[in-house]
Amino acid sequence: MLNMAETPIIFDRALLRARRARALALGPATFLIDRVADEMAERLGAVLRRFEHAADLGTPNDALRRALTSKVGGMVAIASDDEALPLRESSLDLVVSGLALQFANDLPGVLVQVRRALRPDGLFLAALVGGESLSELREAFAAAEAEIEGGVSPRVAPFADLRGLGALLQRAGFALPVTDVDRLTVRYATPLALMHDLRRMGATNALVERRRQPLRRATLRRMLEVYAERFAGPDGRIPATFEIVWLSGWAPDPSQQQPLKPGSAKTRLADALGATEISTGEKVER
Secondary structure (H helix, E strand, O other): OOOHHHOOOOEOHHHHHHHHHHHHHHOOOOHHHHHHHHHHHHHHHOOOOOEEEEEEEOOOOOHHHHHOOOOEEEEEEEOOOOOOOOOOOOOEEEEEEEOOHHHOOOHHHHHHHHHHHEEEEEEEEEEEEOOOOOHHHHHHHHHHHHHHOOOOOOOOOOOOOHHHHHHHHHHOOOEEEEEEEEEEEEEEOOHHHHHHHHHHOOOOOOEOOOOOOOOOHHHHHHHHHHHHHHHOOOOOOEEEEEEEEEEEEEOOOOOOOOOOOOOOOOOOHHHHHOOOOOOOOOOOOO
């Protein structure tokens, strides 16, 4: 795990806490986390076992804990705001997280700590915001700022991509790592309605390198125009893409299915596919 002095600080965690508190005061928009909670309950329902000791890592509300009550004996909520998690080694059967880990400054380090906290054959299952989320908003802001202000500032977080997250699971030592994506398009009356929902999710800009000056009205007006010009449908409503990346991995255990050793297969792939095998250098006749 990286030393914290070497880890780049991307997100202002204190500001993120303040944004989440504001979201609660406004009345939170929970449709994304509710969707994640339902999907996580369905995924765990396919696992034919009960997890006696579980932890919920950073989920912004209790949606996961409510959805998973039938699958766990007990679950604790961990809302640590630093990168050193209060997890004892080999103490948990299950760790889940919903829409939180995209804000980790040291995600590789967090995954290593989760792996160490799991008992053999323990499961990690998480959903986080993926790299294609809010692509329309990014494009509209970038075009407006380039035109009005002559430059572009970071306004939407640099979320991780699917391939990179799969590699991180392997590096952290998880067995049987799996990643997949759920894409959701939500349609809004205006981009301002989308931005209001983002505030109510506590998901507005918490980047350390964000521009500190207030958004100029001319830039905002142009962003609204660009968003509508490029993305509005025939009914005038605008789409917003949300990409949810799912991660799962198991703490290694001898009981788990193991990959075959090279050369140990008893059936040729060509035979299984009903195809003709072509040796190296042999050309296919046309």
